[in-house]
Structure formats: C-alpha cells, structure tokens
Amino acid sequence: MRSSAAGSGFVLLDTLIAVALLIAVASGVVHLFAISVAETRAARERTIATVLAAGRLEQLRGLAWDYVPAPPGGPALPRSDWVTDLSVDPPGVSGTGLMETPPGTLDTNTRGAVDYLDARGRWVGSGGSPPASAAYIRRWAIRALPANPADAVVLQVLVTPVAQERRRLSARRLWTGEDVLLTTVRARTAR
Numbered sequence: 001m002r003s004s005a006a007g008s009g010f011v012l013l014d015t016l017i018a019v020a021l022l023i024a025v026a027s028g029v030v031h032l033f034a035i036s037v038a039e040t041r042a043a044r045e046r047t048i049a050t051v052l053a054a055g056r057l058e059q060l061r062g063l064a065w066d067y068v069p070a071p072p073g074g075p076a077l078p079r080s081d082w083v084t085d086l087s088v089d090p091p092g093v094s095g096t097g098l099m100e101t102p103p104g105t106l107d108t109n110t111r112g113a114v115d116y117l118d119a120r121g122r123w124v125g126s127g128g129s130p131p132a133s134a135a136y137i138r139r140w141a142i143r144a145l146p147a148n149p150a151d152a153v154v155l156q157v158l159v160t161p162v163a164q165e166r167r168r169l170s171a172r173r174l175w176t177g178e179d180v181l182l183t184t185v186r187a188r189t190a191r
Contacts, residue, residue, distance in 0.1 A: 042178070049159040049180040052121050052138055056157045057182050059086055060140065063098050065153065066189050078150070078188060086140075087115045089123035098142055098153060098186075105141045106158045106181075114139045116162075134162050151188040156181065 063084055067076035085095025096112055105113040115126040116134035125131045138159045145152035160168070164178040 045161050045178065046180060048119075048121055049136060049161065049178075050182075052117055052136055053157040053159045053180045053182045056086065056138055056140055056159075057155060057184060059091070060098070060142070060155045060157070061184070061186055065098055065186055085112065087112050087126040089115075100144055100153075101140070101142045106139050106156060109137065109139070113141065130162050130165075136161055137165055145185055148187075153186050154183065155186055156183045 063081035064079050065081065066079055068079045070076050081097035082099050083093050083095060084097040085092040087095065101113045102110060104110070109128050109130075111127060115138050116124050116130040117136045117138060118124050118133050119135040121136070124133045130137055136159055138157065140158070141154075141156045143154045143156075144150075145154055159180045161178055
C-alpha cells in the first residue's frame with residue numbers, strides 16, 4: 001500500500017513539471033508570434049512607403065527639365081516645369097513644378113510639397129495637416145545641385161506613416177526608423 005501511494009506522488013510531481021514546461025514553452029511561442037506579427041506589419045508599411053516614395057520620385061523626374069533645340073545656329077534653351085502641382089490628384093497646373101522648395105519641407109507639412117495617402121496608397125488630400133483617413137504623409141524637396149545649379153537638381157521624397165509622425169513629434173526627433181527617404185539627382189539633358 002505504501003509503494004502505490006509513493007508512486008502516485010511521483011506521477012503528480014511529474015505531471016506538474018510537465019505542465020510547467022508546457023506553459024513556459026507556450027509563452028515563448030506566443031511571444032515569438034507577437035514579434036512576428038509586429039515585424040510583418042512594419043515590413044508591410046515600409047514596403048508601401050517605399051512604393052509611394054518611388055512613385056512620387058518618378059513623377060518629379062518626369063517633369064520637364066531639359067534643353068529645347070534652338071533655331072539653326074543658336075544655342076539650345078533650357079526648359080523647366082515651373083507650374084505642375086503634384087500635391088493634388090490628378091496633378092494640376094497651379095503648382096511650382098521643379099522650382100526649389102523652401103528649407104524644411106521634409107520636416108514639416110509645406111503646402112505644395114506634401115500630400116496624404118490612405119493605407120492602400122490612395123491620395124486623400126494635401127495641405128497643412130493630414131485628414132483622418134490618412135495613413136501616410138509624403139513630402140518632397142527640390143534643391144539645386146550646388147556643383148551645377150543651373151543644370152541639376154536634387155530630388156528627395158520622404159514617406160512617413162501618420163502614426164509614426166505623431167510619435168516623432170511628441171519625442172521631438174527629426175526622423176524615425178519607419179521613414180522612407182529616396183534621393184536622386186536629375187541633370188538637364190538635350191532632346
């Protein structure tokens with residue numbers, strides 16, 4: 001009788017140890033799953049932000065910035081788009097095109113150099129502050145290249161998730177790891 005009582009005590013102890021191990025392993029798996037979900041969400045946001053930045057950069061690169069052939073014997077004349085407004089959808093003709101943007105356009109919402117997009121990348125507005133449906137803020141800056149200001153511009157596009165922008169402002173930081181910044185140089189070319 002004594003041996004069966006001792007044996008059942010060991011079975012209970014073995015069961016408790018097994019349950020404790022199972023709980024420890026399960027909590028580790030749940031933690032890894034939570035990390036995986038958060039990283040997948042962040043990767044999806046960065047991918048969308050990269051596509052949105054690349055799209056605006058291509059629109060800027062598509063604006064006129066070249067030379068127009070002159071009459072025979074004359075020099076080619078520079079041609080620049082100074083009127084396209086990319087902050088509206090579809091692009092309008094009351095903007096600044098490839099004119100140099102004011103300093104700080106990548107850090108603040110500057111009219112004519114910012115627009116807002118929803119979670120699927122659809123345009124939802126422009127202006128000083130994002131509408132409620134905005135998920136991303138897209139800002140751009142245009143600067144003359146110091147080495148060749150008449151014939152080359154630096155184009156930059158920054159896309160930030162709206163939620164990240166709020167955290168950035170409250171922490172008083174310039175940019176965060178969630179931002180996507182693309183930069184290129186556009187040189188004036190002959191046609």
